[in-house]
Amino acid sequence: MNPINDPMTWQGRLPWPGAEAHKHARGRLGVVSGGALSTGAARLAARAGLRIGAGLVKLFCPPDAAPVLAPTLEAVMLASFVSGDQLAELAQPMDAVVIGPAAGLTDATAANVAALARTGAALVIDADALTLFRDRPGDLFACLDRDDVLTPHEGEFERLFPGLLAKGREAAAIEAAERVGCVVVLKGSATVIAAPDGRCVVNGNGAPWLATAGSGDVLAGMIGGLLAQHMDSFDAACAAVWMHADAAGRFGPGLIAEDLPGLIPGVLAGLYPG
Ligand SMILES: NC(=O)C1=CN([C@@H]2O[C@H](COP(=O)(O)OP(=O)(O)OC[C@H]3O[C@@H](n4cnc5c(N)ncnc54)[C@H](O)[C@@H]3O)[C@@H](O)[C@H]2O)[C@@H](O)CC1
C-alpha cells in the first residue's frame, strides 16, 4: 500500500511569485488545440494553467481553428502552426506544453508530439495524444523525458499498457512509470501518481463531481501550469491532482469543467504561506 497524496509533502515546494517576478519568469505554458470544431478542451487546459500561476499561456492551433479561438480568448495568447516543425519553433521558448485534449487521433498529432519532444519543454501528454499510439506505444515512449507527465484514465492506460492493470492500479502505474521513464498519473476516483524512481502516492480527496466531460483537460492544464513554473514533475502532478479534487469538493453538485479554473484561486489561497 502506497502513501496517500498529502499536501505536507509538496506544499513547501509550490511556486509563488517573488517581488521581482515578471510574466516570463513565472513560467510559460503552451497548449496545443485541435481543429476548428475541437477547441474547447485546449481552452479549458489553458485557462487552468494561467489560474495556477503560469505567467504566460499560449494556445497553438491549426490555421482553421484560429478564427474560432481568437474571439474567445483574453489573457490567453494564440499562434497558429501548419507543421510539426513550426509548432516546435513556437514552443521553443515555452517551459511546458500540454498536448492531447481534443487534439485529434491523427498522424499530425503524432508528428506534433515528436516535434515537441525536440524542444526543451516539459510535456503533459493526455487524451488523444495517448490513444493515437495504441498500436505503436513505443513511438510515444521514445519521445519521453523524465520531466514529462502522462495523464491516462484507465481506458487510455489499457491502450498503452495492455493487460498491466491486472496487477492492480498502484503496481500498474509504478511499472508503467518505470517502463516509460516519466511520471504517470493514472486517473480515477483514487488517482495514482507514480514516478520512474519508484515514488508513488494515491490521491485521497477525490470528488465524484469530477466525473464530468473536460475535467481531465483542466487537470492537464493545472499540471502543465505547475511544470511551467519549474516544479518537479512528480510534485507538480501530486499537487495538481489534489488541488483539482479540492476545487471540485468546494463546488459540489452541479460542477462542470468550466467551473474548475475559477475555483483554483480559493484552493491556492488555502495553501499560500504568505
Ligand atoms: N470540451 C471538450 O471539447 C472536450 C473534449 N474532449 C475530447 O473529446 C475526444 C473524445 O473523448 P472521449 O471521452 O470520447 O475519449 P475517451 O478516450 O475518454 O473515451 C473513449 C472510450 O474510452 C473508454 N473510457 C473513457 N473513460 C474511461 C475510464 N475512465 N475508464 C475506462 N474506460 C474509459 C470508454 O469506453 C469510452 O467510450 C477527445 O479528443 C477528448 O480529449 C473530452 O476531453 C471532453 C471535453
Ligand SMILES: Nc1ncnc2c1ncn2[C@@H]1O[C@H](COP(=O)(O)OP(=O)(O)O)[C@@H](O)[C@H]1O
Ligand atoms: N468518481 C470519481 N471520483 C473522483 N474523481 C473522478 C471520478 N471520475 C473521474 N474523476 C476525475 O475526473 C477526471 C476525468 O478525466 P478524463 O477521464 O480524462 O475526462 P475528460 O477527457 O472528459 O477531461 C480525472 O481527473 C479523474 O481522476
